[in-house]
Amino acid sequence: MEFDIFLKGYFVGLPLIVAIGAQNAYILKLGLLKQHVFKATIFCILTDILLITLGVLGLGFFIKGNQTFVNAMAIFGISFLVFYAFTSFKSAFKNESLKIDNEIKTDPIKKVFSLLFMFTFLNPHVYLDTVFLIGGIGANIEDSLKIYFILGTSMASATWFFALGYGARVLIPLFKNPNTWKILDITIGCLMLYIAYSLTHLLIF
Incomplete structure (x- = not known):
């Protein structure tokens, strides 16, 4: 019985966690740059565990019934995602290729954690997927x-x-081509705008 429940949790959680989102796009970029990959992935895993646990304990019912909370998260999320989309588009036109290890400036871990925090906690879809759906x-x-x-x-x-x-x-070999890196930045920018647009449907005033 215990193993059956474990498998249920695994196969319920996997498709919702795998669904492409802002957090996943950022982890992919960190992986390509070989920057703080372990710490970033641990951060994402721990936040998933936290939110899912809160959902299992009943937080999902609070979120479902609190439109003010959803509106606030949606507004902050839209603002942040639009800003990050702009930076991605700006980066796309720098004509850079992928440089590895010592060839590229590494972002401070505080910046990485700050971005991951915002990608995670300012996105209402995260709460709907992890807290409400999986947790429910x-x-x-x-x-x-x-x-x-x-x-x-x-x-x-x-x-x-x-x-x-x-x-x-x-x-990595593919992304040493400047055009491939440009395509990734543009794709990430478009993805951020799409997610931002999708958040507008959650707004109810």
């Missing part, structure tokens, strides 16, 4: 078995983020 499913599981569901979703998160962060290195 876990909340209906017998109390003594909830820990196995959380462990399953935690493993799904770890599987995805480590695969994304370290698997990105396979693409």
Whole structure:
């Protein structure tokens, strides 16, 4: 029974965590640059565990019924994503190729954590996926078995983020071409704008 609940958590969590979003795009970029990959992936995994656990414990019902909270997160999220999209488009026109290790300036870890924090906690979709959807499913599981569901979703998160962060290195030769890097920056910028637009549907005044 415990293993069945673990597998349920894993396979419920994986597709929602894998869904392409701002956080995933940023981890991919860090993986390509080989910058703070381990710390960044651990941050993402721990925040997933935190939010899913809160959802399993019932926070999803609070979020579902609190439109003021959703509106505030949506507004902050839209503002941040539009700003980051602008920086991505700006970067796309610098005509840079991928430089590895000592050839490129490494962003301070504080900046990386700050961006990840905003990508995570200023995006209402994160709450809807991890807290409400995944957490809502876990909340209906017998109390003594909830820990196995959380462990399953935690493993799904770890599987995805480590695969994304370290698997990105396979693409490094491709991104030594300036045009490929430009395409990535433009794609990330468009993705941020799309996510920002999708957040407007959550606004209710």
